[in-house]
Amino acid sequence: MFPQPIQKAGPLANISYRAALPFTIILWLLPLLAVMLTSLRSIEDINKGNYWGWPEEIHFVENYTQVFTSTAMGDYLLNSLMITIPAVMGAVALSTLAGFALAKYRFKANIWIFAMFIGGNFVPFQILMIPVRDLTITLGLYDTHWALIFFHVAFQAGFCTLFMRNFIVGIPDALIEAARVEGVKEWRIFTFIVLPLVRPALAALAVLVFTFIWNDYFWALVLVQSDDVRPVTAGLSSLQGQWLASWQFMSAGAVVAAIPPVMLFFAMQKHFIAGLTLGATK
Structure with a gap:
């Protein structure tokens, strides 16, 4: 089999x-x-x-x-960090809360809300280009860091919630019920019981989402226009001149842009592998 x-x-x-x-x-x-x-x-x-x-x-x-001296690569890297770190924190935090609610609370719309999170993963993001761009213009967020931060948090929520919900389901209900019997508040149950048990899953999810957002190129072109906000993926394309492409600088910039995700993976490698294999022997 x-x-x-x-x-x-x-x-x-x-x-x-x-x-x-x-x-x-x-x-x-x-x-x-x-x-x-x-x-x-x-x-x-x-x-x-x-x-x-x-x-x-x-x-x-x-x-x-x-x-770094002839281009704005330093600013591009800083912009990517300013976009990626808050987006990862927001996506992981919201998805963990949503995953806990969908995994451990029983209410009528539970399965339908969970189905909406799953269905959102199958929506081609290209068809959202014009509505999302118009929405950011209407809200005054176009060509700002917040446009990319809010979009990535919202777009990653479906996958992250599915990921965290499936891990939290594996936590025995007896642990949570025992805490409730002792009078522990739901927020403290989530903070002191659920989060420590899913720490490897949080690390694995953070690495995955960081890589997804850091390497995003499509939405960096759609929602950002100026060099003051442009992340490193879109900034690399600006190294190509109108008449002559400086391939050596573009390649060096690409190597530099790849360093942060690689460093994060090796720093979190132990937790990343533990999170992916958590419960694999059940």
């Missing part, structure tokens, strides 16, 4: 697996390697068509310094 480990498979399956795995890894890493090498090249090296070979001259310090 369940897939068997590759070690127990036949010789053909083992040989195919061992041959395909390194090939797939190399194929997946090639674009990343190309971007990293391009971030070290000079413009003359790129103009010669040396896209995949080793750079003739290593311009590590020059390119990465130029990204």
Whole structure:
């Protein structure tokens, strides 16, 4: 019924697996390697068509310094942090509260509200472009940090609530009922019983949502126009000039933009894996 480990498979399956795995890894890493090498090249090296070979001259310090001195990359990174951190905190906080209510409270509309959260995940976000843009203009939020913060909190709420609700359901009802019998308020039950038990799930969700919001490009173009508010994903496109593309600077900027999510993942790796595998042995 369940897939068997590759070690127990036949010789053909083992040989195919061992041959395909390194090939797939190399194929997946090639674009990343190309971007990293391009971030070290000079413009003359790129103009010669040396896209995949080793750079003739290593311009590590020059390119990465130029990204911050000649462009607004520092401001773009700061804008991304100002948008991503509040959006992650808001989405995780609201979804945890909603997940607790949907998991542990019994009321008539419970299943319908839960279905709405699930259904929201299947709505193509592209069709929301014009209504969301018009709404932000009407509310005076267009081209501000708050436009992206509010949108990401609202748009991530469906997935986050589904994620947290499924984890909180696994908490034994006896723990909550025992606290209620002792006269503990609902808010303290949520704070001192539920939250500590779902801490790995909160860490895993925070890493996932941080990555989703940090890497967003579509809504950064739709809801933001000026460099003062533009996050790093949209800011990278501004490094491309009208007549000449500075690929070495764009590649260096892309490497810099990828550092915060990678650092967050490694910092939260233990909790992230624990959150994804929580309850896997049940």
